[in-house]
Amino acid sequence: MDIDDILASVDRNDVSSPESAVLDHQLLTRFWVAERGVSELLPWPEALMNRMMGRVRKQIETIEDLAASSSDPASNNSNNNPNINLKLSILQTDLSRTQYLLRCILRQRLSKLTKHSMHYLLRVSAASSSQHPDSQINTDQQQPEDSIPDLTNVLDPSPLSAQELAFLRAHQTLLAGHFGASFLSSFPAQLRRLDDNAGGVSMVQGPDGREMVFVRCLVERVAVVVPPGDGVEVETMGTEMRMGDVWVVRWEGVRGAWERGEVEIL
Amino acid sequence: MAFPLPRGITPPEISFLAEMEMVTILPRQRLEGLELLGGPVEPLLPPRRASLPLWLALLLKRQRRANILPPPWLHPESLSLILDIETQHHEYEHTFSPPPPLPGQPSIRDHGQRPVAVPRYTPDGGRYYPAPPFLPQNVAQDHIPAGEPPSLPFHWLEVGTMLLDAASDDLVDPDQTRRLLKELREVRTAKIRSGVDVLDTASTGGGGVALTGVGAMEVGEGRGFIAGVIDGLRKIGASKEQARREQMAEDMANGGYGATQDDDDDMEF
Numbered sequence: 001m002d003i004d005d006i007l008a009s010v011d012r013n014d015v016s017s018p019e020s021a022v023l024d025h026q027l028l029t030r031f032w033v034a035e036r037g038v039s040e041l042l043p044w045p046e047a048l049m050n051r052m053m054g055r056v057r058k059q060i061e062t063i064e065d066l067a068a069s070s071s072d073p074a075s076n077n078s079n080n081n082p083n084i085n086l087k088l089s090i091l092q093t094d095l096s097r098t099q100y101l102l103r104c105i106l107r108q109r110l111s112k113l114t115k116h117s118m119h120y121l122l123r124v125s126a127a128s129s130s131q132h133p134d135s136q137i138n139t140d141q142q143q144p145e146d147s148i149p150d151l152t153n154v155l156d157p158s159p160l161s162a163q164e165l166a167f168l169r170a171h172q173t174l175l176a177g178h179f180g181a182s183f184l185s186s187f188p189a190q191l192r193r194l195d196d197n198a199g200g201v202s203m204v205q206g207p208d209g210r211e212m213v214f215v216r217c218l219v220e221r222v223a224v225v226v227p228p229g230d231g232v233e234v235e236t237m238g239t240e241m242r243m244g245d246v247w248v249v250r251w252e253g254v255r256g257a258w259e260r261g262e263v264e265i266l
Numbered sequence: 267m268a269f270p271l272p273r274g275i276t277p278p279e280i281s282f283l284a285e286m287e288m289v290t291i292l293p294r295q296r297l298e299g300l301e302l303l304g305g306p307v308e309p310l311l312p313p314r315r316a317s318l319p320l321w322l323a324l325l326l327k328r329q330r331r332a333n334i335l336p337p338p339w340l341h342p343e344s345l346s347l348i349l350d351i352e353t354q355h356h357e358y359e360h361t362f363s364p365p366p367p368l369p370g371q372p373s374i375r376d377h378g379q380r381p382v383a384v385p386r387y388t389p390d391g392g393r394y395y396p397a398p399p400f401l402p403q404n405v406a407q408d409h410i411p412a413g414e415p416p417s418l419p420f421h422w423l424e425v426g427t428m429l430l431d432a433a434s435d436d437l438v439d440p441d442q443t444r445r446l447l448k449e450l451r452e453v454r455t456a457k458i459r460s461g462v463d464v465l466d467t468a469s470t471g472g473g474g475v476a477l478t479g480v481g482a483m484e485v486g487e488g489r490g491f492i493a494g495v496i497d498g499l500r501k502i503g504a505s506k507e508q509a510r511r512e513q514m515a516e517d518m519a520n521g522g523y524g525a526t527q528d529d530d531d532d533m534e535f
Contacts, residue, residue: 020389022305026400027388029286036275047390052303059303083297086331090322094302097321100282111269212468212496214274214477214485218368218395219383226471230508231515238472243381244368246485248465248492249474261385261393266485 024051025098032101034258034265037214038251040207041112041120043159043259049102056098063091112207113164117172118147118195119206124157124165125149144176144184147194209252214266217241222262224253274489280482284424285321286399290335290406293326317405320425324432334433335406337419340426342439344416345446351415352453360461362454362479366403366417369396373414398482423451423483454481458488465492469499470507 027048035042070084113120148169157165176194184192196203224238224247241247246266257263275283286304293310300307308316315335318326326332338344351363372379385393403419419425426447434440461475468475477485500507 018306023388025304033275037273039273055303087300090300093325094304098303107269210500212493216397218397220381224472224474230511232511236472239474243371243383244365245476245478246480247474247476248468248496250471253472261395264397
């Protein structure tokens, strides 16, 4: 713990302050750009989303109150406030812009989830339970639904939110049932699974971490890393980016720096 | 199915992002301060200047409730200076003119100073370094420090086009400005095209291609092509890269850790 972290705990102002609204808006915008630019699902920013949803709810109430007071003939305050329509249109435009950001983030995440649904299901279940129930291997009644992992004791659904996990599970159950009913039931029982890895090749595809992204370096220097793999056990460093630079690099090379907030996705 | 748009923000979304840039306006009527989701808006009291997000400034401008003060770079004089740097300066023959510095980054004038990034802290304890569109790169400045060369902000094309569209009567010589913006755009697009040769560096692990100074819309335009080329080259070179990595693993096992990467040459656009 260094002095910056101590300052940070003092710096954390309360959520209702205007400074916090500005900061959250900027964080949400940056997260939106990143979620749109990266091929894999980013960790769900639970706290930020809760704060934003709370603010949106409050803002809708404010707008409704304002609209009610302007249309109320009894109070007839159109004389002392001629700008009420302008105010309402500004508030509504601002609300729609924020709602667009939120909606776009959620839809982008759903699209990533449905594209690689088995990958994320296996990732979440692998993170929470170490042992795999191998009981259903030898049954002749193998169904495609059996490949959906048991998610009842998942405590931390990261990188998904709890709602996304529920959606993903329901989605995959429907999909597996549909596949089973339409063609997998006529296959031999051992070929019905959706997570087969016969021959050492897994049929579950995930997002490609090597796809390129555009990043801007926000701190003094950030090195592009090459994660371990292909026999090399340690992380090695590649090109170094300087502050303010814009680079085209592999996502896996800057994922760590992004998590620390040292680069932003463009 | 759930979402039809391709990866990476699309040009309409880039414009949406550019509308979050702060600009300076001269209000023509009073309006009390508002609490928006994007942050509070200061009360408008003519003739006092105010800083507003671009979308709000354009909304007020279209209703003739305010005038927009153009940013210092959106001036024929500044633009032709930047155009000179882009075309005449041999140092920037293949690169873009330098972007405005981030907070804590020394400007071009004081070369040699070390940059110091000063983070802010999020309520979750993470570090946050502000970047465009949340930097005051498009607000009017009364006195520009002497010797400070003008520079194009990240959202130059979008902000310039939107201001020319909606507030051309507030700009100095809009026709000349429009012509210079078009010329800048052509010069810079040619640089992106001529830089295709070095895209190979970004397709290897740990490598990358620098595009410093690029504009948001230029990233958006080039994204499809650049991503396609790099990802294609990466797939073609995948087996070669794997062989190189395995060779490296062998070298490291033999104690010869030193020859890490050979792609550190300064490849720039």
